[in-house]
Amino acid sequence: MYTLYGYPKTRSVRVAWALEELGLPYDYHLINLRQGEHFSDKFKAINAASKIPVLVTDEGAISESAAIVTFLAERHGLQEFIPESGSFARAKYEEMLMFLTNELEQPIWNIAKHTFALPAEKRIADMREVGEWEFQRALSVFSSMLGDNEFVCGNMFTMADIIAGHILSWAKGSKLAIPQDNVAEYTKRILARPAYEKAWKNENSHLPT
Numbered sequence: 001m002y003t004l005y006g007y008p009k010t011r012s013v014r015v016a017w018a019l020e021e022l023g024l025p026y027d028y029h030l031i032n033l034r035q036g037e038h039f040s041d042k043f044k045a046i047n048a049a050s051k052i053p054v055l056v057t058d059e060g061a062i063s064e065s066a067a068i069v070t071f072l073a074e075r076h077g078l079q080e081f082i083p084e085s086g087s088f089a090r091a092k093y094e095e096m097l098m099f100l101t102n103e104l105e106q107p108i109w110n111i112a113k114h115t116f117a118l119p120a121e122k123r124i125a126d127m128r129e130v131g132e133w134e135f136q137r138a139l140s141v142f143s144s145m146l147g148d149n150e151f152v153c154g155n156m157f158t159m160a161d162i163i164a165g166h167i168l169s170w171a172k173g174s175k176l177a178i179p180q181d182n183v184a185e186y187t188k189r190i191l192a193r194p195a196y197e198k199a200w201k202n203e204n205s206h207l208p209t
């Protein structure tokens with residue numbers, strides 16, 4: 001049985017979503033970011049980076065959301081959720097994952113860091129404008145990569161759609177515009193998946209009342 005360490009409205013929903021898509025049971029362990037629980041020695045022993053998500057398996061702990069969802073699809077996907085290892089389609093999947101996490105996500109993360117995540121004295125107010133500009137630049141690249149495809153890797157739903165869907169939902173939550181019709185429609189389509197709703201509802205249900 002897997003244990004997911006996470007907190008609502010963070011990247012841990014990516015892993016919860018992947019687990020739900022695969023129909024895998026899992027324990028959910030809330031790491032209370034608001035109370036600084038991620039800096040505890042107990043959690044640092046699980047992830048030295050003090051970050052969530054972390055998936056604890058029988059063989060050890062895995063961090064980095066894109067790596068975790070890829071691992072889950074490799075192990076449990078049964079020819080779905082990820083193109084075959086060594087195929088050209090798999091290279092395009094990896095390309096998409098790298099693009100998403102290195103290019104599309106970073107401007108949103110920068111905005112978040114300079115709005116609330118960094119200590120107040122390290123924040124630069126102008127980063128919002130820089131982030132918006134960088135995000136739009138990456139978003140138009142994403143729009144041409146997506147084209148008329150149903151999913152980011154063509155006609156098969158993959159774990160890259162989970163990463164893309166979460167980033168786009170995060171962008172919307174950060175009030176960033178999504179002017180391209182194909183991306184706006186894709187976002188709606190992906191976020192309507194029942195597994196996504198199950199995932200965030202489960203995370204929310206662990207919040208202290």
Ligand SMILES: N[C@@H](CCC(=O)N[C@@H](CS)C(=O)NCC(=O)O)C(=O)O
Nearest residue numbers: 010011050051052053063064065066
């Ligand atoms: N690249 C990592 C990023 C993980 C990350 O930054 N997680 C945030 C929550 S979304 C976190 O734990 N922040 C706590 C902190 O930075 O102190 C991933 O995709 O898993």
